[in-house]
Amino acid sequence: MRTERKLLSILLVAIMIIGMLPIVAFGAEGEEIESPAFQDMPEDWSTKALEHAVENGLLQGSDGKIMPNDKLTRAEMATIIVRAFGAYKKGNIDNYTDVKAEDWFKDNLAKAYNMGIIQGSENKMNPNNPITRQEAFVIIVRALKLKPEKTLNKAFTDANEIADWAKEEVNALVNKGYIQGSDNKLNPTGYITRAEFAQTLYNIIKEYYKTEGTYTEVAYGNIMINAPEVTLEGVRINGDLIIGEGVGEGDVILEDVEVTGRMVVRGGGKNSIILQGNSKISTVILARGDGAVSIKVKDKAKVAEALIEESSADVLLEGSVEDIRVEASNIIVTAVKAEIEKIEVHGENTKVVVDKDTKVKTVKVVAPDTKIRGEGKVTTVEVEKGADGTSIETPNTEIEVAKGVKEVTGGGGDPIKEGTTVKNDDKGKSVVDEEEDRPISGGGGGRPRVSAISITTVPAPDEDGKYANDATVTVTLTTTPSDADIYYTLDGSTPTSSSTKYTEPFTVIAGTTESKTVTVKAIGMRSGYTNSAVATKTITFKAAEAPVVSTYKFSYEVPDKITKDKEVAINVTFKSEEKGDIGYERVRFAFAATTDLEDATVTFKATDTSGVEHSFINEGVWGPEEGFAIDADYEAVTEWRLTFSAAGEYTITFKLINLEDDSVIVDGSEEISVLAAIDKGVIDRIIEDGIEEVNDAIEESTHGQYAELGDLIEDTVIVTIYNGEVKVTNVYSDIVQILVDTLNEHNDKVVRIYTGEGEGAASLELTGELIKAEDVKAFVKASELKGKEGVEISGNDYISVLDGQNLSATVVDIYDEEYTYTVKFRLSEDENGENTD
The missing domain is CATH 2.60.40 (Immunoglobulin-like)
Structure with missing residues (x-):
């Protein structure tokens, strides 16, 4: 036989009062904010390219929009290129009058300037001007180090509109298949849109490698490495391999890699780019302009040609390279344990150094002030017209000087006449006549000597x-x-x-x-x-002492009780922990909520000082896209208003991100417990449901006199309910007076307290306009009713909660506008020990 139970309830009311503090204005309207989706993302030819740009951090959008059809500005273009190549070093652009220190784009323009892709004109960068298609194409060619081409292999009806200064660069992009135009037109003087620029980059770069690790698969087409410590293993690159500035001083290793196109080296350090195994590369273009870079060719790896581009800094080459062409000026090219067929020097004031284990068959010099040094074997040096001031001091080197070339010297600084062929001695200290094997110049004859300097x-x-x-x-x-x-x-x-x-x-x-x-x-x-x-005198300067960077910390002000679906204010304080000499130039806050609850969400809201409210779901960023500076001594308090969709445990985390390298400067998290809640409409139904039965029970048991309820009480207890914990203590008949006083004070709402179930059960109703915590402190345990038909009270079964919905719950949280409490209860059992509810 199934026993029906009446569930008893205690209604308790709570309110949360939350202090409000001023908020620092970040995330102002119009700035770029990272977003997983954009409301204006098109579904057309540009969709894939735009998504690719977003996924790789090239485009970030603004206020939930990607703005595909907006004209791209020069500053935005520079920012995208800098992100693509991972550039981080800045050039000096202080002389450009239209770039201010506070401009969001200044750092990216300085990086693009250091890359050599943007120069400006007449002391102006024109950062906010839209950029034409041909201007954008020229900059892309500079970044990729593509060779300008004289002719165009595809016909366009508006080809005559291409400016003379842009023709060869546009030809190069068209001939490579990177741009196609539309309706047989290139529209070179039209402004390029964000979608068009994204499509152009997608046509060129098919995959970006932004994190360290070993990769054994690559995309088909050109690929970009813009992070250090990347290894490619056993792959064929069907296109160009670009080593971006983001590699920094780190390493890139190619193990058994074949590159069908070019390898363009814009990043890397003194021991960085390593080719080993059976790697095979036809052309390596060295174009790092802000530091030395090395190419090491090991094992059976082969490089057919190395081009040291005109913007390159010093270069170290190790291993087998067939031909080297030096176009850069004022640099040092060092060959270590190398075997080289030919070196051509086209950049003035170039110094070529060959170590003792290096062999070079021929060096051809056509630029002035070239210096060839070292203990290695250089078979022949051809000094051609234009190579005035060349000096060769390698041992046993045959030197051929063309007519009209002046001030050429051999070993020991001995002058060599134009139109002659001579040879250095076996030490490289003097020049000898090849036929007679004796010095042909020198300071003999008893002449005086200038004293040492x-x-x-x-x-x-x-x-x-x-x-x-x-x-x-x-x-x-x-x-x-x-x-x-x-x-x-x-x-x-x-x-x-x-x-x-x-x-x-x-x-x-x-x-x-x-x-x-x-x-x-x-x-x-x-x-x-x-x-x-x-x-010789060496003057060595010490490195400057590095300033100490401050450390920072997060702290939180979290209310004692948080209920689901109810907005709560949490103050997040960010401040200096240990003050140093400097802070950071470009930072941004990131935040997130995590939980194991399925489909649970947390809504973050904050209002900046401009009065603009910003809202995020589960995670977001706070601060302008280009970042902001924090001083060594810094403090800010931001009021966040959070709404939790479900009861349970959550972790709220805030991070400070250094936008210079995307590293996390500091983070801080807070564990938050969220209580469930019963809608107030449910409480009203509890009050209304069965009130007739309650009144009858009171009349029958007490003859209408509330004070006589004490006759039914054997034991009375006080229940203190706080944040899910129930504390029970015994009291005596004075509880009756508490209940009576409550009735005298309130008169328009009902709370029922039951002593049991079935025949002989008694109940008590409390009425009142507002039921306060101190008014509802008791309920009745009627052990004298045990054994009567229909009664299932035993042991510590004190009370049940009638929520009208869920009879199997073990914890029910009750709330309304002033208090929040939790009531725990048990299920009754039938004669077989089975749960009846």
């Missing part, structure tokens, strides 16, 4: 022989006779009569915060005298 510096170096980073060192050169001419260099190269002539003391500075060594070399010359020996 004295190089003095003020101030003197410290005890370690170094100078402070900010020191200004004055250098003085003297010799005898005093009327001898002194020529000097500051790059460690051997001075000649083409070098800088000394006229007065000069100064040397570090010019960088890093450690730097300046090598001063000087030589004295006078008619009728043998040249002096070359004097």
Whole structure:
């Protein structure tokens, strides 16, 4: 037989009062905010390209929109290119009058300027001007180091509208198949849209590798590596491999990799790009302009050609490279354990150094002031027209000097006449006549010699022989006779009569915060005298002491009770923890809510000082897309209004992101417990349901006198309910007076307290306009009713809660506008020990 139970309830009321604090204005209207979806994402030819750009962080949108048809500005274009290549070093653009320190785009323009892709005009960058299609195409060609092409292999009706300065670059993109135009038109002078630019980049770069690791599969087409410590293994790249600036000083390793196109190196350090196994690359273009880079070819790997592009800094090559073409000026190209068929030098003041384990068959020089040094084997150097001032000091090298070439020197600085062929001795210290194997020049015949150059510096170096980073060192050169001419260099190269002539003391500075060594070399010359020996002085500057960066922390003010579906204010404080010398230049906040509850959501809301409310679901970012600066001593309090969709446990996390490298500076999290709630309409139904039966029970049991309820009570208890915990303590008949006082004070709502079920059960109703916590502290346990028919009260079964919906619940949270409580209850059992509810 199934026993029916009447469920008893205690209604308790609570309110949360939350202090409100001012909020710092971030995320202002119109700025770019990262978003997983955009309401204006088109469904057309550009969709895939736009999604690809968003996925790879190239486009981020604004206020939930991607704005595909908006004209792209020069600043936006520079920002996208910088993101694509992972560029992080900045050039000096302070002389451009239309770029201010506070502009969101300044850092990205400085990075693009350092990349050599944007220069501006007449001291202006015009950052907010829309960019034409042909301007954008020229910049892309510069970034990719594509070779401009004279002819166009596809006909366009508006090809004559392409500006002369852009024709060869546009030809290159069209001939590569990267741009196709529309309706047989290129529209070169039209403004390019965000969607069109995204499509162009998607046509060129099919995949970006932004995190370290080993990859054994790649996309078909050109790919970009813009992070350090990336290894490609056993893959064929059907297109170009681009090593972006984001690699920094880190390594990229190619193991058994074939590149059918070019490998363009814009990033990497002194030991960075390593080709090994059976890797095969036809052309390597070295174009890192802000630091030395190396290419190491190991095992059976092969490189057919290495082009050192005109913007390149110093280069180190190791291993087998067939041909090297040097177009950069004022750099040092070092070959280590290398076997090279031919080196062509087209950049002036280039220094080629071959170590003792290197073999070079031919060096062809067509640029002035080229220097060839080292102990390695260079079979032949061809000094052609335009290579004035070239010097060759490698041992046993045959030197062929074309007619009309001046001031060429061999070993020991011995001059070589134009139109002759000579050979250095086996030490590279002098030039010998190949037929007679004897010196053909020198300082013999008893001529006097210019004395060694004295190089003095003020101030003197410290005890370690170094100078402070900010020191200004004055250098003085003297010799005898005093009327001898002194020529000097500051790059460690051997001075000649083409070098800088000394006229007065000069100064040397570090010019960088890093450690730097300046090598001063000087030589004295006078008619009728043998040249002096070359004097050398090294001036080493220490690295500047790095400033201490402050540390920061998050803290939270969380209310004691939080109920689902009810908005609650949580104050998040971000402040300096340990104050240092500096803060950060570009940061942004990121936040997220996590939980194990299925389909649960957390809505974040905040209002900035402009009065604009911003809303996010589960996660978001706070602050302008380009970031903002925080000082060493910083504090901000932001009021966030959160709404939780379900009861349970949540973790709220805030992070501070350094936008310079996307690293997390600091994070802080808070564990939050959210209570469930019964709708007030349910409480009203509890009050209304069965009121007739309650009144009858009271009349029968007490003859209408509430004070006589004590006759039914054997034990009475006080129940204190707080945040899900129930504490029970015994009291006696004074509870009756509490109940009576409640009736006298309130008169228009009903709360029922039951003593049991079935025949003989008694109940009590409390009425009142507002039921307060202190009014409802008791219920009745009627053990004397045990054993009567229909009664299922035993042990510690004190009370049941009637919610009208769920009889199997073990915890019910009750709330309305002033208090929140939790009531726990048990199920009754039938004669077989089974739950009846």
